[in-house]
Amino acid sequence: MAYLDHAATTPMLPEAVQAMTAQLALTGNASSLHAAGRRARRTVEEARESLAAALGARPSEVVFTAGGTEADNLAVKGLYWSRRAADPARTRILASPVEHHAVLDAVHWLGEHEGATVEYLPVDAYGRVHADALREAIARNPGDVALATVMWANNEIGTVMPVRELAAAAAEFDVPLHADAVQAVGQLDVDFAASGLAAMTVSGHKIGGPYGIGALLLGRRYAPVPLLHGGGQERHVRSGTLDVPAVAAFAVAGELAAARRADFAREVGALRDSLIASVREAVPDAVLGGDPDPAGRLPANAHFSFPGCEGDSLLLLLDAQGIECSTGSACTAGVAQPSHVVLATGTDAELARGTLRFSLGHTSTEADVAAVAEAIGPVVERARSAGLS
Amino acid sequence: MTDFPGAPDLRAPRKGLRVLAAMSGGVDSAVAAARAAEAGHDVTGVHLALSANPQSFRTGARGCCTIEDSRDARRAADVIGIPFYCWDLAERFREDVVEDFVAEYEAGRTPNPCLRCNEKIKFAALLDKALALGFDAVCTGHYATVVVNENGTRELHRASDMAKDQSYVLGVLDDRQLAHAMFPLGDTVTTKDEIRAEAERRGLAVAKKPDSHDICFIADGDTRGFLAKRLGKAEGDIVDETGAKVGTHEGAYGFTIGQRKGLRIGHPAADGKPRYVLDISPVNNTVTVGPVEALDVIALTAIRPRWCGVAPEGSGTYTAQLRAHGGETEVTAELVGDELQVTFTEPVRGVAPGQAIVLYDGTRVVGSATIATTERAAAQAAQSA
Numbered sequence: 001m002a003y004l005d006h007a008a009t010t011p012m013l014p015e016a017v018q019a020m021t022a023q024l025a026l027t028g029n030a031s032s033l034h035a036a037g038r039r040a041r042r043t044v045e046e047a048r049e050s051l052a053a054a055l056g057a058r059p060s061e062v063v064f065t066a067g068g069t070e071a072d073n074l075a076v077k078g079l080y081w082s083r084r085a086a087d088p089a090r091t092r093i094l095a096s097p098v099e100h101h102a103v104l105d106a107v108h109w110l111g112e113h114e115g116a117t118v119e120y121l122p123v124d125a126y127g128r129v130h131a132d133a134l135r136e137a138i139a140r141n142p143g144d145v146a147l148a149t150v151m152w153a154n155n156e157i158g159t160v161m162p163v164r165e166l167a168a169a170a171a172e173f174d175v176p177l178h179a180d181a182v183q184a185v186g187q188l189d190v191d192f193a194a195s196g197l198a199a200m201t202v203s204g205h206k207i208g209g210p211y212g213i214g215a216l217l218l219g220r221r222y223a224p225v226p227l228l229h230g231g232g233q234e235r236h237v238r239s240g241t242l243d244v245p246a247v248a249a250f251a252v253a254g255e256l257a258a259a260r261r262a263d264f265a266r267e268v269g270a271l272r273d274s275l276i277a278s279v280r281e282a283v284p285d286a287v288l289g290g291d292p293d294p295a296g297r298l299p300a301n302a303h304f305s306f307p308g309c310e311g312d313s314l315l316l317l318l319d320a321q322g323i324e325c326s327t328g329s330a331c332t333a334g335v336a337q338p339s340h341v342v343l344a345t346g347t348d349a350e351l352a353r354g355t356l357r358f359s360l361g362h363t364s365t366e367a368d369v370a371a372v373a374e375a376i377g378p379v380v381e382r383a384r385s386a387g388l389s
Numbered sequence: 390m391t392d393f394p395g396a397p398d399l400r401a402p403r404k405g406l407r408v409l410a411a412m413s414g415g416v417d418s419a420v421a422a423a424r425a426a427e428a429g430h431d432v433t434g435v436h437l438a439l440s441a442n443p444q445s446f447r448t449g450a451r452g453c454c455t456i457e458d459s460r461d462a463r464r465a466a467d468v469i470g471i472p473f474y475c476w477d478l479a480e481r482f483r484e485d486v487v488e489d490f491v492a493e494y495e496a497g498r499t500p501n502p503c504l505r506c507n508e509k510i511k512f513a514a515l516l517d518k519a520l521a522l523g524f525d526a527v528c529t530g531h532y533a534t535v536v537v538n539e540n541g542t543r544e545l546h547r548a549s550d551m552a553k554d555q556s557y558v559l560g561v562l563d564d565r566q567l568a569h570a571m572f573p574l575g576d577t578v579t580t581k582d583e584i585r586a587e588a589e590r591r592g593l594a595v596a597k598k599p600d601s602h603d604i605c606f607i608a609d610g611d612t613r614g615f616l617a618k619r620l621g622k623a624e625g626d627i628v629d630e631t632g633a634k635v636g637t638h639e640g641a642y643g644f645t646i647g648q649r650k651g652l653r654i655g656h657p658a659a660d661g662k663p664r665y666v667l668d669i670s671p672v673n674n675t676v677t678v679g680p681v682e683a684l685d686v687i688a689l690t691a692i693r694p695r696w697c698g699v700a701p702e703g704s705g706t707y708t709a710q711l712r713a714h715g716g717e718t719e720v721t722a723e724l725v726g727d728e729l730q731v732t733f734t735e736p737v738r739g740v741a742p743g744q745a746i747v748l749y750d751g752t753r754v755v756g757s758a759t760i761a762t763t764e765r766a767a768a769q770a771a772q773s774a
Binding site: 312313315316317319320337382383385386387 | 433472474476477517518521522523
């Protein structure tokens with residue numbers, strides 16, 4: 001079995017499993033005032049501190065959420081509402097067109113229901129937003145911009161965005177920039193303070209932590225309008241009883257992701273390079289998606305379009321041989337649609353139907369790459385004979 | 390009637406075929422897939438997404454085309470223990486089935502979209518893709534039997550249980566398509582309750598799911614409303630056989646030959662007897678009504694013939710079926726050029742252009758064609774008078 005879909009979710013680290021199971025046996029609501037509550041609270045705050053340290057943030061900047069999607073929604077909707085409340089003229093949202101659906105659909109919803117004007121920033125053929133493009137877009141009318149949102153690195157094609165330059169451009173106009181860094185943590189040097197971002201989304205299960213936990217790193221001057229009202233936890237920005245076991249395990253995974261990042265990037269990057277080389281050798285007309293320069297893409301990401309193939313045919317054939325990857329596209333009722341990311345890079349719609357994303361992780365081996373190298377040629381040939389339905 | 394002694398059926402097929410099971414989310418296709426897997430085949434389940442904008446949930450008892458159906462199919466595949474995928478054939482389905490359906494009604498004919506779907510989608514688009522991907526056969530939950538002759542040719546026969554038989558909607562399949570078709574329910578002499586009991590035994594949650602009826606892409610069952618949305622209102626006259634106006638309608642496409650209900654004719658016929666739709670003329674947007682006797686058809690011509698095997702030569706006597714749940718009637722038929730010329734032994738009623746006529750030799754499906762023109766007994770009587 002070759003699991004090459006770590007960008008979807010990656011196995012939990014044993015250390016995180018241990019931290020989580022240890023906490024599951026304990027009792028205590030972190031908001032309670034008695035000893036059990038204080039113990040739980042202490043666990044949460046220690047986790048907050050270690051996660052903050054791992055991500056270059058202050059502990060008070062960590063707002064725990066139930067995952068990346070919630071953190072993205074909180075950032076986009078919450079900042080929109082608070083910025084508009086402070087100045088009704090601020091209704092313009094600038095977003096990259098290659099965002100994850102958790103951002104894209106939230107932005108779209110604000111446009112449909114909350115009077116936002118959504119403007120998609122131009123991207124190059126690698127799906128990258130350049131700082132000049134953001135600067136130019138804000139400068140057209142700096143007074144009406146509520147926020148900008150550009151992901152740190154793309155989940156499908158792996159392109160890394162120039163986050164610092166983008167944040168600097170936004171800062172020139174005092175516009176808050178949010179970045180979804182779900183895919184970047186553990187693979188790139190993610191330092192919240194150094195980035196200049198106003199808000200940043202991270203997720204547990206993409207870095208070896210548990211499902212259902214994430215965080216929005218939130219600069220202290222920002223008070224987004226909450227999505228969830230209730231007990232006032234998490235700076236009154238995110239109410240709800242804290243999931244102590246998940247928080248503890250998330251922090252362990254975050255710490256390890258940061259500590260192991262350089263080695264991981266080097267090792268998994270080498271495997272990824274070999275995977276790309278194998279695929280190109282077996283299928284010379286395969287088109288690599290994203291930035292071909294390893295410095296410009298996530299070290300664990302390989303993305304291809306295979307001319308004349310249907311992505312779901314490729315996936316089925318690889319799956320039957322025990323190779324698990326993704327078409328990298330959105331699903332409705334499990335039906336693959338051409339990816340908005342691939343289309344945004346200017347790839348034609350027909351080629352965009354034959355995409356596959358291989359994403360590596362901490363359990364990936366040379367054997368996984370060898371399995372792909374052996375299977376991909378015949379699989380593409382077969383899928384091509386099935387054609388585009 | 391011809392017999393086929395010694396013909397093995399697919400009840401005892403060779404094992405280890407790679408089978409793609411089309412799973413609608415209903416009980417029949419789930420049990421069919423389970424039986425194929427149990428017979429030792431390597432089965433993969435596929436749900437066909439046929440609607441570009443699927444509804445989230447079923448309304449009423451209808452199946453197909455909802456996200457809930459795709460989830461039901463996925464859960465059945467989980468229980469059977471087979472891989473499962475959704476394939477998007479919405480564009481092909483729209484082009485080949487839905488648009489054809491609308492165009493046929495617009496032209497005053499009465500199409501059968503299920504036949505069309507079997508011909509163009511399940512045993513064409515899906516089958517071709519399956520074969521290209523290395524599968525040997527497509528399996529569905531239809532009630533029909535494939536018989537393999539000693540020389541390897543295939544025959545399609547009615548299901549063992551005539552009451553469940555669905556060979557009519559498969560009458561469009563040629564022998565190449567049949568060679569790769571698997572109908573594990575076809576030789577079951579059983580009731581729907583027994584299929585449900587089998588599903589229950591197998592732990593399939595769809596055991597109690599209501600049957601699907603009618604046309605899957607018209608979720609509320611209102612065909613006339615669906616057509617009105619597509620074709621717009623077009624008021625016209627309802628006339629009797631003499632051409633006298635007896636009422637108005639909002640679109641000739643909303644009628645089917647033989648239809649009695651919903652004519653909304655103001656004043657009754659002179660003889661007080663009910664009137665039926667005799668003719669639909671899209672050219673002048675007129676619907677003609679008359680007495681039931683005037684519906685009697687003694688002959689027809691049909692186009693686009695499809696044969697399960699070699700096309701028969703010369704004139705022959707067959708039984709014919711004209712509707713999905715219709716009875717059998719004896720005919721004489723002959724292929725003249727590309728046109729099938731059919732004469733009925735006894736007059737039949739409710740025959741509409743656009744419908745399929747499927748010819749049988751005993752239980753064997755000989756072929757099918759699309760009805761183009763009909764000849765009425767009344768017209769002949771008028772001529773000879």
